[in-house]
Amino acid sequence: MKEELGIKNCLYPMPVTLVGAEVAGKANFITMAHVGIMDLNSISMGMAKFHHTNGGIKENGTFGVSIPSVGMVQVTDYCGLVSGKKVDKSKLFDVFYGKLKTAPMIRECPINMECRLIQTVDFPKHDVFIG
Numbered sequence: 338m339k340e341e342l343g344i345k346n347c348l349y350p351m352p353v354t355l356v357g358a359e360v361a362g363k364a365n366f367i368t369m370a371h372v373g374i375m376d377l378n379s380i381s382m383g384m385a386k387f388h389h390t391n392g393g394i395k396e397n398g399t400f401g402v403s404i405p406s407v408g409m410v411q412v413t414d415y416c417g418l419v420s421g422k423k424v425d426k427s428k429l430f431d432v433f434y435g436k437l438k439t440a441p442m443i444r445e446c447p448i449n450m451e452c453r454l455i456q457t458v459d460f461p462k463h464d465v466f467i468g
């Protein structure tokens with residue numbers, strides 16, 4: 338028998354990513370699971386508005402999306418538990434930049450994407466960044 342759960346997003350599990358942005362000239366990383374495919378070259382991210390990272394994405398119009406390996410689970414969790422408002426997360430990784438110059442990416446991660454911000458959708462509590 339099926340149980341009705343009401344209005345609920347059940348699109349789980351999601352892959353966990355580390356999203357990097359330059360905030361006031363310093364790299365900051367946020368753990369992000371709500372990342373989706375828009376088309377073959379574009380992604381979306383639902384980022385709560387109070388996070389530290391949002392300002393950097395809006396300021397530079399760029400962000401990095403890095404996919405951590407299993408061995409990085411601890412540091413990935415850490416980036417999702419502490420805010421760049423209080424803690425410097427710029428030294429946690431070997432950070433590098435690509436062609437966009439302001440999208441921080443992580444050398445330890447097997448896959449990195451540098452993204453240009455195409456559009457921001459203004460949800461009540463989230464910035465939906467499309468890059």
Ligand SMILES: Cc1cc2nc3c(=O)[nH]c(=O)nc-3n(C[C@H](O)[C@H](O)[C@H](O)COP(=O)(O)O)c2cc1C
Pocket residue numbers: 353365366367368369370371372383384385387388389390391413414416417418419420421422
């Ligand atoms: C596994 C995991 C997944 C997360 N996914 C999201 C997400 O998709 N969207 C979001 O707004 N916050 C998400 N968070 C919460 C942020 O990563 C967390 O609040 C972080 O400390 C914000 O960092 P910042 O203030 O430096 O930007 C997640 C946290 C964890 C641990």
